[in-house]
Amino acid sequence: MANSKYEYVKSFEQPDALLPNTWIVVRIDGRGFHKLSDHYGFIKPNDRRALDLMNAAAVGVMKDLPDLCIAYGISDEYSFAFHPNCQLFERRSAKLVTTIVSTFTAHYIYLWGTYFPDTPLQPAALPSFDGRAVMYPNSRIFRDYMSWRQVDCHINNLYNTTFWTMVLQGGMDRREAELELKGTLSSDKNEILFKRFGINYNNEEEIYKKGSVIYRQEETSPLQEDTPSKTQQEKIRKLRRKVQVVVDHVDIIKDEFWERRPWILSGKPGKLPTEAKQVAS
Amino acid sequence: MANSKYEYVKSFEQPDALLPNTWIVVRIDGRGFHKLSDHYGFIKPNDRRALDLMNAAAVGVMKDLPDLCIAYGISDEYSFAFHPNCQLFERRSAKLVTTIVSTFTAHYIYLWGTYFPDTPLQPAALPSFDGRAVMYPNSRIFRDYMSWRQVDCHINNLYNTTFWTMVLQGGMDRREAELELKGTLSSDKNEILFKRFGINYNNEEEIYKKGSVIYRQEETSPLQEDTPSKTQQEKIRKLRRKVQVVVDHVDIIKDEFWERRPWILSGKPGKLPTEAKQVAS
């Protein structure tokens, strides 16, 4: 039986390869997590179980997709980055973004019970994520993207920490707290925390203040070429599957993080590491 | 603390709204399901549990996204369609496709244990899906798309049924069977099945021969306007959440299916149904 009569519909699929030699960031966001976090009783302002689940799912994605070179997460969002020399799926945008979103979701749902053993998922309220792919033409702008997210983490966490302390410890009405915080500076919020509640924001946990950065504990391979062939790419993938994936809560705005891990920006990873720091899941 | 220094990176996100007044089909495919079906021991040529799981996940997507008007699935793929008048997420391609892929994945993983109670998922081999959005400018071409998928279902299922019967019942080597089937017509395969194994292909189960079509058992609302306002859209969504979602295994190539369910192509659904046929999950 000939299929040709209808096969012309394939011609309506439009190509969507991303521009070569650009950083690709796939950022995913929880859908309706405000409502969902209420539904499943997430602790305010930060639920450590929920963040650990996000990180575990992201580690799963990093392991399943060795082409990824770094990821950064805060709250219910995660950014996954491919180096400019990445050729995965011929750089097709929809393929890259849906693969990451689906893989993340699969791990998240699969691991839910591990992190929320007493709160089973309900079929009418399953967590899900949307995503988008964005190109950044060079490493300076890519790092500015990463800095943007970490600054956002700081701003949001300081606000949320102050707000929920005022509500939960201070007994304030939510609207009242919101009103008082409107227009305040970081220093104002620090002062509220310290003077009224004896809380030194600096002593808050790093995972809340800095977010989570995930990378491979490898070394720069001096042998790798700028544009690896398909065979080389496959070799690198195999090697990277053996490399330890690390979850860290450190500053990624300053140069130090990047200078100490040159394989991330160089796009020439692949050597097995000689030491590892903190191993994920 | 000002965020503005890095916020410029937001300008790199490019708009991706799909052309107005076109059908949008989001087709998702299982990633590496050939290997995965071996890994989890799917029965050949058709594993009813796996198909039922696909359908259950698709029903979950249809219920979570009332803007969807129809879905069609075969094997490890599913196509979800939005009517040309759909305004969901301002028709942004990445948002639409990732939401569907993630929601489908969430249901699939969540429901796995229901359909494979004796085959637990393993974290290193979690099922995942990729997807893409395609526009079709009118109902004739959209129906040709749906026909294309159902013809594909027929071609693949006849081939697979014959191939696996030759291997499993006929004791043939896989390569041998492949070689014999090369270049055969439908009639040849029907004859092999009937003469050698006494199997009448017409008696095979409809779900294998026709695939699965999912729609709402509603009625055309004569009151609805061509381009519903945001408020009207919300009303329609609410109404559609109450409507029964039906899984069927019928011909969608001929006119009859569409003529009996005019609300699908008209894009004017919303009236509560007076009767329902087969209710999903």
Next chain:
Amino acid sequence: MANSKYEYVKSFEQPDALLPNTWIVVRIDGRGFHKLSDHYGFIKPNDRRALDLMNAAAVGVMKDLPDLCIAYGISDEYSFAFHPNCQLFERRSAKLVTTIVSTFTAHYIYLWGTYFPDTPLQPAALPSFDGRAVMYPNSRIFRDYMSWRQVDCHINNLYNTTFWTMVLQGGMDRREAELELKGTLSSDKNEILFKRFGINYNNEEEIYKKGSVIYRQEETSPLQEDTPSKTQQEKIRKLRRKVQVVVDHVDIIKDEFWERRPWILSGKPGKLPTEAKQVAS
């Protein structure tokens, strides 16, 4: 000498084929024509020479590109339409739009002296045009696009006719006239023209009130297929080159225009006409 070292840069060119089976409208606009019309002393509100030049250039485009099926122009803008079955340049957007813009510009500059014999062009103030391609999924929406332009023609011409009559015949200051016209309805402008200046707007020339529509005086070919092959396309092009190109100033909002020239919307032109009406250039 090997070129391969640099040839990789070709991979940065991104495909831009427009969606199949959609109407393609390329609309071009004069760049800075407000200033340019002052520079070359165009007559207000309508300079017949300038409009005739626009039409002559558009006829040139229609003759050079037989794939075009209709064009409509007002003031310093022109819309050129390709039928959904058009395959020219594999429907690549940039190729289609630049070819039309360049061909139009070439004719416009070449013919300038014919229409403005006493006003030579100056190299620092050469007329030029920009353009864009827009897809419309079906004939109803394509006709709405054409109607939109003709309604715009009416609105602008009624305003301009009233404004410049107030200024040139009424001796009013420009700002004064602008202020008085602000917020007025069509009926108000008609009354100003009639009561103050004895002008019946209905008697104005059709080219000003209706704009200019250009099409081929051919007949529907009952023999043509829905999707003509490359050879058939070439035959149709040859045939259409012999067909007379007509410039008309008539209503294109009502059905009559389209019903009397069914080959435009059917996309099945090609038969040589048996009669012709008004032959262009």
Next chain:
Amino acid sequence: MANSKYEYVKSFEQPDALLPNTWIVVRIDGRGFHKLSDHYGFIKPNDRRALDLMNAAAVGVMKDLPDLCIAYGISDEYSFAFHPNCQLFERRSAKLVTTIVSTFTAHYIYLWGTYFPDTPLQPAALPSFDGRAVMYPNSRIFRDYMSWRQVDCHINNLYNTTFWTMVLQGGMDRREAELELKGTLSSDKNEILFKRFGINYNNEEEIYKKGSVIYRQEETSPLQEDTPSKTQQEKIRKLRRKVQVVVDHVDIIKDEFWERRPWILSGKPGKLPTEAKQVAS
């Protein structure tokens, strides 16, 4: 009269802004120039009048669009480049490419008579150009693009010079010459030219061997910021209109060209030059 009924068609125009912070190259090509050069009797292998006309038109474009920072032309093609910090027309692709194509065409047609005084243009064979915009993420790749075009210039010119010398001076049949040149190296062609015709290819004119590069004779402004504001952009445009536009025939593959004119790659032009070399038109 309300226009709103049809105005919805505007929503079908899709945004097409190019990625920020990338080089934009608009390359235009003569349409059907093989046939056209025969039609108007262009001299083989190089018609100096035709090249001078191309360059004059390109200078016209550079003067009309001060945002352009460099252009390079060979044969009937020209590449125009915008720096990554360019904000012209909000970087909309169609607007950029059509403006350049139209402006180039206008100058080309307008100047035709100056360079071909004895060969008037004919309305049925007007020269026209198509074009496309391509993004390059950094200066290294942008320079590779420019090198690619200049290497192409060399390859084509050596071939054409040898071919036409064999035909015009050697009296060979075209097919014969083509056959003999098939598969030859640069050194082979140099030898044919030298041994058979006493021609030293190195002594050919630079414009034929190197193509034409056009830039502004300005200086790097140490004062300019990375991302100039709209007001600053307008100031820079004004300043650049006064700067001399230079046409050169030099190597642009090696570093020297770029190191001596740092304002091109830095994107910080604007200072009035203290000396000029060769002034165009």
